[in-house]
Amino acid sequence: METVLISPAKATIVGIPTVIFSLLIPLVGVGVFAYIIAMRLKPLVLAAPDQRFDHFTQRLLNMLKYAIGQYRHLRYTDAGVIHIFLFAGFMILSLRSITLVLLGISEGYVLPGMGGPVGVAYGILKDFAGTWILAACVAAMVRRGVLKPERYAVPPKYGKDHTWEAMLVLLLITGLVTCDMVFEGSQAAAQIQKGLKTELLVPGTGTWFATHILSASPLDRLQNLHLGAYFSHEMIFFFFLCFLPFGKHFHVITSLPNVFFLKLNRGTVKPVQWGVADDQLDDLESFGVKTFEDFTWKHMLDFYSCVDCGRCSDNCPANAAGRPLSPRFISVKCRNYSFAKYPLYGQPVNGRPLIGNVLEEDEIWSCTTCGACEEECPVLIEYIDKIVDVRRGMVDDGRVPQSLQKPLGALEKRGNPYGKTAKKRADWIKDLPEDCNIKILEKEETADVLYFVDSITSYDDRIQEIGRATARILLTAAIDFGILGPAEKDSGHEVKRFGEEMLFQELRDHNTDEIIKSGVQSIVTADPHAFNALKNDYQGLPPVEHVSQMIARAIKGGKIRLKEVEDNGVTYTYHDPCYLGRHNGLYDIPRDVIDAIPNLKRVEMSKCKDRSFCCGGGGLMLFYEPEEEIRMGNLRVKMAEQAGADVIVTACPFCLVNIEDAIKTSGLEGKMEAMDLVELIERHMVHDTGYKIQDA
């Protein structure tokens, strides 16, 4: 194509050929960028090991889904839409950017394969992409500058506001696409003035507008604009590239690998150290994360990838309750610390312990491990494993809050956090009617199914009702089951998550031996924490089910029949326990079970299923005395009230404790009620199949 304007590959400025700049800018840009990246990789090389190179296909698919497919972005509609347009535009313009760099060196350069109709189609597409990027930038700037969504705010204790960084980047992007439009528009305007052919101009696109605006400009001005826009584009482009690794926009580079390496086995906690077997743990000098380099390289990559979008903290129940924890700032603080400790020039600065300098003890103990943050993060950053690792470090140093030391001591000595004697562990069955004969699986006694009761159901007066309701349901469904009784110890689910790994392993080994010895074919439990422990933390056990799964099957198979809802003026809602829902994906089965009661009216709370709001935490969390403004349970009860519910049904003993407490402390006693799923089902069972229950 004959062109009117001199291209950047051929032009001269005060006698200097501009091609020199066309070569120099990319060379310097890429050189500086490579150096910065090398410096950023330094701590990752020194970090603890991590095993993330397995399941290649699955990881690739994850990357397509979460990174390329932007799967989680629309959970926040406005920001999600804007981001998807920006991201898609960036992907499309990446080819254009490469072409532009080469155009400065070789006039009229066309990427291989882009000569024919493909090139024309791409030209149209990239004109649209540039245009919508411009629109998205404006929308994003309005959000950042005018609407200011609350989740972007930075509380003073966490440092300065980050809006300037977001604004700067939006301006850079705006500059990039505008320069390209002027670069092309000036060319097209000149061609039109001379009556020559132009690239296809798509009406409504930025390039089309630029062409029209510039149509009457004199040729020499168009020439200047053409070159000026080109080199401005190149300067901005390489500045932007080198600016990325300095803050939250590092995610542009790191989020693809971060998503590729995401944690595949949910519900579990990472081992103390990858590659060190349980029986070698005693040989480790130190446990858990105490200094920055104790994090694994993937966890450091997480810090680099944090976009500071605040979605995690917006969903964090601890943050909502005013506890000193905001997951977003764990990432941001650790990233800032990493940047400060590993400067771009010179030697790393001497490290300090994380606790007391970067992270605070109460911050780390505030987490209930509910997983809401991880569920929300668009780039799949992990928090639970990091928090558990930091707790392991604190436990190793003896830094455990006094409120937790008693129950941990009791777990060590008595196998339960309450300090009750083992022989009383099966006392809850004494209050069952006489014809409810519960087998205790010791010596010769055997059964098909083990009902794993766990500590709170064994010992807590109120929660024992869950045990008894479960037992009656299992009897009604004609399931041959038994309990371990005094031989059962705490599942250790929270012991592990509170960082006392060695105590967890003692409990696990004891229970594993007892379960194997009992000879059962499968295990059922009504406690999601025990369920998660047995299913994901233990190994080599028979299959484990939550009681809701078993009930659902019994209803389907006709073994449990349900009568009309007791009071059809009552509205029910279901609260998803974290360790049933988010950690194990059981959302629908408990709902199906509730809905199987004829004429039961059920509503959903605004936060439900994978966005369920933690009740306050289970296990050892019941003993912890956090700094907080309000209890999580109170917030949850308010949500149920707003949904118009009179009864909150849950499927976890700890949820029941927290929600019942919250109903009382919210002054809703008598107006609202909480019950466990098994209690609801037991009340509505028709007792003419299998085992007959007397009116108790």
Add this chain to the structure above:
Amino acid sequence: MEILVCVKRVPDTSENEIEINKDGSDIERDDLVYSVNEWDNYAVEEAIQIRDNVGGSVTVVSVGDEDAEEVVRREMAMGADKGILLSDNAFEGSDGRGIANILKAEVEKGKYDLVLTGAQADDGAGQVGGMLAAMLDWPYASLVNSLEVVDDKTIKVGREIAGGNLEMNEIDLPCVLSIQTGINEPRYVGIRGIRKVASIDIPVHGAGDLGITPESVGESGAKVKRIDYFTPELGEGAEILEGSTDEIIEKLIELLKAKGGIK
């Protein structure tokens, strides 16, 4: 600073329901779990903190049977440098004075600047610290809830006195202090910590090693003899509420309302 901390193995009152045995000679010990006397944990923590600040070493000592080794080990897992078990059949049945006598012999074998005890033991009478100081002819402060090292000859101790007031004292070293809970936050001892010290040798000193004549301690040397254990009779105005926790709470609230305690 060389510090000796005296610790005791006691039935853990938070983990046990203490009942008296049938003949009233002792508590029912069949199903008890034992632990370090709570006050002693604070004493050991304080000793470790002093050592970490000014240097020196911390030695933990306990008078008891072979089971007492477990609590000495636990305190070593906490961070004490050395452990000593004082054990001998002749020590059995010692009264407070006897225990103080045994400890005194051990203190005199070493060169300690500071001896700490718990303010009292769950199953004791709070007398050993004071007696030990008197026998050594060292200065003594009881119920210490703050401690500051001034120099290698003097320390400053705070004691809680009536009305929640604090009394500050300067005291010359060497001295004996009985430590009150709340002086610090004792660190957690995990399974890993205990395993780390599992194979460390803990020397056992008997009467012969300490140069004690067996008749002066143990049951024969005891001048205080326990003659009975019993649960006091219900007195006038005392009432034990019975039922489930909820029922008990409800009755208690009713009672408090009825008597004008709450409105």
